[in-house]
Amino acid sequence: MDILDKKMIVIAIKNLKDSFRRWEYYLFSLGFPIMFTFLFYFILGSQGISNGLSSFDYGFPGMIIYATSVGTVSAAIGFASDKSSGMLERLDTMPTGRKNVFLGSLISESITLTLQIIIMFVLGYVILGVYFNNLLGLLIGFLVSLLFGISAVGMGIIIASVSKTPQIANGFSLMYYLPILFISGSLMPFESPIVYFTPPYWAKQVYMQITVMGHGLEEQLYSSSLIGYTAEAIPIPIWGGVLIIFGFTLIFIILGIIIFQKKTKF
């Protein structure tokens, strides 16, 4: 079984064509990060905290993670639509391979995600002047949020695999996405060991410590508090956090391929 099947790419390209040709795509998928960034800026931008930094500077990493998590919902809806239109059933009567359908969709959704992150980065760091310590840190922050976003998309496709209609997929993905953002402490501080079981916690924490505090990969991670300086260190280095995010992403992809092959019945 070859991992890099050409069909997967063909499917991804088809998905992207399908997206780029719709005006809704520009409004929702690309307009959303713009709206979101400005919303955050107007709410938090004027609240100074310390060291000349505002709440916006501190909140921005969490916001990026929050926004990329929406990938779960949009992937779930998109994928479930293919299912309810009969297209998945049709692909199933061809030598397509469900693995290729899954990975192809993962690729196209991840490309959309990349565009969304780039939009927020340009708006935040270039236009609104969000604080960042150094460029290398920013690059790591970008990769971490992308990696995390891919896991969110994977989760969305898994949810769609077990949902009969786009409406059900929408409901289930919101039921996953909203609670997990709160219990991960990404948006508001949440002091509880539960956070360690949620992917967004690790993503936000690594991203924030690297870009805002200028930590290196070998430094200790902090516990869940949104404002890193007051939080306690936990015995895991930042690169360990990156590994954990990577692990979550890998698990979601493998789980996705397995669940999608077994559970998509008509």
Next chain:
Amino acid sequence: MSNTVIEKSTVIEIQNIKKHFKDIKAVDGVSLNIQKGELFSILGPNGAGKSTLARLLTTVLTPTSGDATIKGHSIKTGKSSIIKLIGVCPQEIVIYDILTAEENVIFVAQMHDIPFKKAKEKAKTLLEKLDIGGRKIWAKKFSGGMKRRLNLIMALVHEPEILFLDEPTAGLDPQARRIVWDFIRDLKNKGVTIVLMTHDMIEADSLSDHVAIIDHGKIIAQGSPTELKEKHGSENVIEITFSEKEDLNIVKNQCDNISSVNNYNVIGERTLLISFKGGMKNFIEIFQKLILVENINDVETMNFRQNTLEDVFLNLTGRRLRD
């Protein structure tokens, strides 16, 4: 057009297959053998179980019990081998709305490992053949009939040896229907084994080598169209629609006294179908006895025709294929 020279070999063997959805027995113990190169129609009314049978044979659904083999591969265990042999045209139109016709066909071809360049050529030829070529607009802007034909092309761009067509001409105008029929005949002449699900008796009659009639998930008769018409009905049919329903009863009771009448069926309240043997002579006899002797009010329509598969179905079930 008979294939007497070619040795018969069974490509699809269906053994007592059942598919139940809770208490709905969609397919309820079907056994059939389909020969290589033949056009085999499954004819039946709405809800008879045609699509469910098609979805079972194309490995989309797993049977509740029983099995079927396609070239020796079980539909339960041989999915990966079967999907390389078959082409499937679903009853619903399943196309990508935001792609052009050509892009849709090329995409499907690529799923069958046909390289892009070859796929593009094939797409062009096929689209032209079915009269929807050269359009750069998105499929969603196509007319229903154009979408239907695109749906069909996507089933066979990879030149499968076995083709499943689930109502490929539903909603087409007569001209487009003829184009598709000629196209299907062409495929058959090239040796493709075709399984056609339809509720259109003219379609089944004019295209098929073999017809199996399905009703409530069961096969109630099968044979060549001629065999079926000979076996289940007589040569000719008079169909009368009366203006008054009382007249129907008067005429109906008379039928029992006429020897050339084989049987009759009442449809709705005012339509009577009389099957009889013999030609014009008997027709005139029946006509005189029934219509002229009895003083009945008026007849809305009356026609005299040859027995069709519709009549076969009616004789078997007491119902029409449609309505």
